[in-house]
Amino acid sequence: MKPFRFLQFNMQFGQVWDAADPDNAPIDLEVAIAEMKRHDADIITLQEVERAQPGGAQIDPPPNLARIRAALPDYDCFFSYPRQDERELPFGIGLAILSRTPLTETERHEIPSPPVEFEFMGETKTPTDRLLIGARTQIGGREVTILNTHLLAFFMLRSSSGTHGSQRQQIQDLLARAQGPTLLAGDFNVSAHAELVAQYGKVGFRTVQQTEVTWLRRPYVLDHIFYNEGLHCVGHQVVPSTASDHLPVVADLSFVE
Template sequence: MSARFKILQFNMQFGQMWSDADPDRAPIRLSLTIEEILSHEADLVLLQEVERAEPGGTQPPVPPNYTRLKSALAGYDSYFSFPREDPRELPFGIGLAIFSRTPLRDPFRLDLPSPPVEFDFFGERKTPTDRLLIGATTTIGGRDLRVLNTHLLALFMLQSSSEQHNQQRQLVAAQLRSAAGPTVLGGDFNVSRHESLVRQFGEAGFKTVQDREVTWRRRPYVLDHLFYNAPLRPVSHAVKPTIASDHHALVAEFEFAE
């Protein structure tokens, strides 16, 4: 493999496709998710909301969607993790995965505690569960690359300020500041006013490949990003609309800058 590589960033919404008429009741078509992922022929694939949370927050020992993805993405190495198990979990997407054409090593996970803000969920008062950051290292064209993947709490959906409750972003920024070499961070950052996120991570030495094109169908927000540091140079990028999720796919090509 050359030192140039392609990354796919995709919140797959546990395989639930998009429906303009009724997005919350759209069918789950994991085959469509797999087709979308394979179509990009990416060297690295960063996925959020791989699984759907089960009642009571229980987590199956063999995650079904991840298992099917591993089978479909033959030739890729991978790493998956659920967030910390929590009975408060609501029936939305959870779980992060990294797929890589080159072997992954030194995987890690970091729990990102959620603030105790209350919100209404069908007439019941709830508090959010914790989120997650995962990572691993791979080698491409003889160069080591650290790969990070995260999915932050959507505070804007809870009528809460991501500036006031900034702890999750601070924990992620600390990981960026500790980066000793080429590093890329992908994810669904769930920040509606993304300028503050871009500025915060910029202070840690990271840029996003794009912050203009909307990446979410439900509201005109740029929620999905691929951040990179100075040892990397973006070659191209694109936001690819898809009906395989309520998020669009974000793809970018990089090369080593030094």
Template sequence: MASYGPVQPDHVSLMSRFRVMQFNMQFGQIWDEAEGDHAPIDLDLTIAEIQSHDADIIILQEVEHAQPGGVQLQPPPNYTRLKAAFRGYDSYFSYPKADPRELPFGIGLAIFSRTPLRDTFRMELPSSPVEFEFDGKKRTPTDRLLIGAKTTLDGQEVQLFNTHLLAYFMLNSSSEQHLQQRQLVVEQLRKSTGPTLIGGDFNVSNRDSLVHQFADAGYQPVQTTEVTWRYRPFVLDHIFHSPHLQSVRYTVKPTKASDHHILLAEFEFAH
């Protein structure tokens, strides 16, 4: 278990309208329908794709490729390359709790910001012990993660969150039956009293239940209709915001750099 950052940006800018990117980058593995999970990794493509959108806040999941036996490479190689490429950004990264049950997919969360980050934190999100089969063996899922940090935009403090929840629907179950991770996230959202954003891969196939749950805590999604994942017609990726912020526009952009699409949104402070 390790966390890194923050790393100070080269410059600080204030903005009344700002752009947020939500992206499950799948550790740089490109989208190739024929190759599937065996598609090659091209982190240069990932970096170029992210840079092309000129976002002020970048929220990333699956930054690193999980290693056999739950080994967590130090320093995190992909995050290290991203930091070097994204000059002018402050950043914070964390692995989840190290676990030998980890499967060879994406792992680790990062937040990049053009304004300095502070008060960074991480919180483990326990997974229910739902049994499933992988590679001919019975398994149970590893825990997930929520990270956060604060920054100042246009003179106002903004709380940022990033999460990647367990895909219970891939285990022939549902997060409606196993609500603990979602509830832990909502508890943190309720504690935040000022402008707040959360981006993430929520891995909820029934988006309506997630939207209603977050609405009860005072948070609205940027969009709920455009699919964000290539394998199934699900809206897995979201940016939710508190009433202190209003979404000006958004776009969902397919990319060859991941099996997830990019969600971009511009925000202003509500008057």
């Protein structure tokens, strides 16, 4: 059986990368869609699909997702917003899994955030909760579980997920219960990524790469594709791109016979 291709991409709601002024870079969803298309992936995991609205409002149906689905009609899709929260800041929100084969047994898990206080626009805030979604599909008659998450960036709050480890631990507990070939992808927002890799290695998961930077704002490896012993990574690439402030990660994987 030939390998299948997996694309992990934090698309930052379509805001392109401008090193001179990243916070005010234009939004061009077509650039993000072109990035998705050019890798010809069998499975795609996306974070920050939509932009959070004032007061935590969530547009339904999600407009960016609708454009993505129209542009990639051959993919099945599972999308979810996190729990609606009026504290939501105007950044990226929403997770999606796209697959060329039908998705079944979809799931979502709320991932609580601790009440770490931080300043934003002159006001004291606490972070909103995060999310993990999952689904199963069959590739070449073999079943695989796909998990997708986007964790809190504690380093932006002058803290760390090492100090506040509940989100990482919740996902580790899910991985420990995984049955059969399983993939976990996403933006883990862990600046000390070696600690994360070692943690998930304890329950049998490895990342396709941990040496190349995946975030353009700081030299961090934030984005990962983890896989367990039911799968083998035969190749990977961190893709140069200006479609987002995160670089796409592509992996070619095969099932262990």
